[in-house]
Amino acid sequence: MIYLEQFTYLLASALFIIGLKYLGSAKTARKGNQYAMVAMAIAIIITLVISGVAGPIQIIVGMVVGGLIGGIAAKRVEMTEMPQMVALFNGFGGVASTLVAFSEYLEPTTIPVTLDVNITLILSLFIGTVTLTGSLIAFAKLQGIMPGRPIVLPVHQIINLVLIIGVVAFGAMYIMNPDVPMWPLLIIAAAAIFGITFVIPIGGADMPVVIALLNSYSGLAASATGFVLSNNVLIIAGALVGASGLILTQLMCEAMNRSLFNVLFGAVGTDDSTGEAGAGGGEQKTVTRYTAEDAAMIMDTVQSVIIVPGYGLAVAQAQHVLHEMGELLTARGIDVKYAIHPVAGRMPGHMNVLLAEANVPYDVLYEMDDINDEFQNTDVALIIGANDVVNPSARTKKDSPLYGMPILNVDYARTVMFVKRSMGAGFAGEANPLFFDDKTMMVFGDAKAVVTGLVKSLKEEE
Amino acid sequence: MESLIVSIYVFTLAVFIGFELITKVPPLLHTPLMSGSNAISGITVVGALLAANANNWKLSTILGVLAIAFAMINVIGGFMVTDRMLGMFKKDKKTEKGA
Numbered sequence: 001m002i003y004l005e006q007f008t009y010l011l012a013s014a015l016f017i018i019g020l021k022y023l024g025s026a027k028t029a030r031k032g033n034q035y036a037m038v039a040m041a042i043a044i045i046i047t048l049v050i051s052g053v054a055g056p057i058q059i060i061v062g063m064v065v066g067g068l069i070g071g072i073a074a075k076r077v078e079m080t081e082m083p084q085m086v087a088l089f090n091g092f093g094g095v096a097s098t099l100v101a102f103s104e105y106l107e108p109t110t111i112p113v114t115l116d117v118n119i120t121l122i123l124s125l126f127i128g129t130v131t132l133t134g135s136l137i138a139f140a141k142l143q144g145i146m147p148g149r150p151i152v153l154p155v156h157q158i159i160n161l162v163l164i165i166g167v168v169a170f171g172a173m174y175i176m177n178p179d180v181p182m183w184p185l186l187i188i189a190a191a192a193i194f195g196i197t198f199v200i201p202i203g204g205a206d207m208p209v210v211i212a213l214l215n216s217y218s219g220l221a222a223s224a225t226g227f228v229l230s231n232n233v234l235i236i237a238g239a240l241v242g243a244s245g246l247i248l249t250q251l252m253c254e255a256m257n258r259s260l261f262n263v264l265f266g267a268v269g270t271d272d273s274t275g276e277a278g279a280g281g282g283e284q285k286t287v288t289r290y291t292a293e294d295a296a297m298i299m300d301t302v303q304s305v306i307i308v309p310g311y312g313l314a315v316a317q318a319q320h321v322l323h324e325m326g327e328l329l330t331a332r333g334i335d336v337k338y339a340i341h342p343v344a345g346r347m348p349g350h351m352n353v354l355l356a357e358a359n360v361p362y363d364v365l366y367e368m369d370d371i372n373d374e375f376q377n378t379d380v381a382l383i384i385g386a387n388d389v390v391n392p393s394a395r396t397k398k399d400s401p402l403y404g405m406p407i408l409n410v411d412y413a414r415t416v417m418f419v420k421r422s423m424g425a426g427f428a429g430e431a432n433p434l435f436f437d438d439k440t441m442m443v444f445g446d447a448k449a450v451v452t453g454l455v456k457s458l459k460e461e462e
Numbered sequence: 463m464e465s466l467i468v469s470i471y472v473f474t475l476a477v478f479i480g481f482e483l484i485t486k487v488p489p490l491l492h493t494p495l496m497s498g499s500n501a502i503s504g505i506t507v508v509g510a511l512l513a514a515n516a517n518n519w520k521l522s523t524i525l526g527v528l529a530i531a532f533a534m535i536n537v538i539g540g541f542m543v544t545d546r547m548l549g550m551f552k553k554d555k556k557t558e559k560g561a
Contacts, residue, residue, distance in 0.1 A: 013476075016502060017479055017483070020480075020483045020498075021483055023487060023491060023494070023495055023498060024483065024484075024486045024487045024488070024491070025488075026490060026491060026551055026553075029491055029494060029548050029551070030545065030548040030549065032498075033494070033541060033544045033545055033548060034545075036498060036502055036541070037501075037541045040501065040502070040504070040505065040507075040537055040541070043505060043508050044507060044508065044537075047508045047511045047512065048511065051511070051512060051515060052515075056514070056515060056516065056517060058514060058519075058523065059511060059514050059515065059527070059530060061527070062510075062514060062526075062527040062528070062529075062530030062531045062534065063530055063534050065531050065534075066530060066531035066532060066533065066534025066535045066537075067535075067538040068538075069539070070534060070535040070537065070539025070540070070542070071538050071542055073535070073539045073543075074538070074539045074540075074541075074543035074546060075546075077543060079547070079550075082493055082497065082543075082547075085497070085539075085543065086493075086496050086500055089497070089500035089535070089536050089539060090500065090503075092532045092533070092535050092536050093500065093503040093504060093532075093533070093536050095529075095532050096504070096507070096510060096529045096532040096533040097506050097529075099513075099525045099526070099529035100506055100509040100510050100513050100526065100529045102525055103513035103514075103521075103522040103523075103525040103526045103529065104509075104513060104522075106521055106522035106525070107513075107516070107522040109512070116465075116466035120466070120469075211496070212496070215496050215499055215500070215503075218499075218500070218503045219499065219502075219503045221506070222503045222505055222506045223473055226469070226473075226509070227469050228509075229512065230465045230468075230469060231508060231509060232469075232472050233505060233508060234505050234506065234509060235469055235473050235476065236473075236476040237503070237505035238503060238505065238506075239472075239476035239477045240476060240480040240483075240484075240499075240502065241480075241499040241502050241503045242477065242480065243477045243478075243479075243480025243484055244480055244484040244495060244496075244499050245496075245499065246481075247481060247484045247485060248484075248492060248495070248496065251489075251492075340489070340490075342489055347492075347493055347496065348489065348492035348495075348496065349489050349490060349491060349492030349493035349494070349495070349496075350493050352489070352491075352492075352493065353547055353550070356547070356550040356551045356552070357550050359550075359552065361553050361554035362490055362551045362552065363553050363554050364554060365490060367488070367489055367490075
């Protein structure tokens with residue numbers, strides 16, 4: 001019977017891999033997710049059947065309670081809240097691994113417990129717990145329960161170092177005296193504090209990197225549990241998630257031109273608002289202010305518009321009316337495209353989901369590299385609730401915190417329109433020289449109010 | 463030790479497959495990829511089921527049951543929200559007709 005179990009786990013692992021492959025294309029992504037669902041169902045059912053675990057009532061209760069909570073959360077969550085949800089779920093994955101590992105410590109499956117099981121058990125407890133507390137902090141920051149600004153303790157890095165040394169020392173003590181439960185508990189305690197001190201110094205604007213990294217950890221935690229139990233489906237599924245999270249982490253860092261080290265230990269950023277905080281710092285230059293009506297009139301004469309949405313758009317809940325505007329422009333024969341910067345939104349790919357929810361078809365959403373050459377042939381670049389990702393200082397100003405960050409080339413368009421709440425600088429605190437350019441129109445106001453005004457004017461003209 | 467070596471083999475190869483597959487996922491789908499990963503990391507439920515499998519209420523059993531609940535939140539919640547999101551991604555009707 002052990003063979004049946006192993007082969008079924010192999011089948012599940014293969015289906016996870018095929019599912020992930022299908023997730024790589026918009027056309028097949030839904031099918032890919034379903035493959036992964038089937039893989040999970042197979043893995044769960046074979047475990048229930050073969051191991052005869054279908055019996056005890058507590059198992060059914062645990063599954064139903066967890067399933068219900070998950071199902072309700074999935075149905076209710078707003079798309080703007082996806083980063084928080086993913087952060088929280090990363091944490092749940094972590095705590096599940098810690099619980100399984102500690103349970104395994106209390107009641108080992110195979111006796112005597114070998115050294116390699118003990119080592120992987122320490123790893124599993126450590127990674128799982130760090131993932132849990134780190135994710136809870138990330139969740140609290142994203143949800144606004146905690147301030148998004150970096151919190152740096154005195155001798156912060158020394159505290160982290162001491163905690164890591166502590167984990168290693170407790171681990172060594174545990175291996176020498178496996179029967180003393182104090183050691184694994186101390187490992188958990190040190191890991192819990194480390195998870196907190198690891199994430200609190202990271203600013204709200206860097207949360208996309210942190211969520212991606214914790215996503216990776218939650219996978220590694222599952223893998224570590226797989227090592228403890230010598231269960232290959234856990235190892236494989238966990239490794240896939242670990243790799244996925246790591247790639248996304250890397251991509252986010254590249255999109256900000258920062259090293260992972262700088263993100264984790266640089267304590268950059270002030271808060272997690274939409275990047276409008278803080279005035280531009282006594283600017284003497286004047287900007288030209290326009291109204292939504294002025295903007296609508298410009299649209300009479302243009303043939304192509306590229307819309308650059310930022311998180312300010314989502315905060316103002318302006319996606320739906322923006323789509324309406326896009327439709328109106330398209331109906332006039334104007335070529336409308338959306339340019340999505342990799343760090344637009346609060347997690348990788350977030351802006352795409354927000355626009356998809358507003359029924360913007362995905363084939364008018366363009367990645368930065370695919371659209372950057374088109375700005376020079378475009379009449380209007382309309383920037384809504386974004387700033388740093390279109391700041392030309394990133395190209396030229398060597399002392400700018402933005403320097404080197406890849407940006408959208410909106411300044412090459414014939415007319416640049418900014419819809420912003422204020423003159424404020426972005427997260428990076430770097431003033432945007434483009435505001436003062438002759439071809440720039442500044443339309444101040446809440447994104448939703450301005451775009452609604454635009455739509456109204458466009459309709460009146462018809 | 464032998465099983466550890468096998469585990470390391472399996473893990474390493476799976477990481478390579480993961481890198482190979484995920485690198486090809488376009489940024490358009492990165493959020494569903496992450497919520498889908500949430501669901502997949504819920505695979506820990508398999509370990510939790512084994513840990514909770516006892517006809518007693520020892521601490522190890524209780525921890526196992528808690529782990530089942532947490533992992534199932536990930537499994538059900540992760541897959542459902544990913545499906546919900548992917549259902550929102552639509553191609554432009556006009557280009558569809560034209561194609």
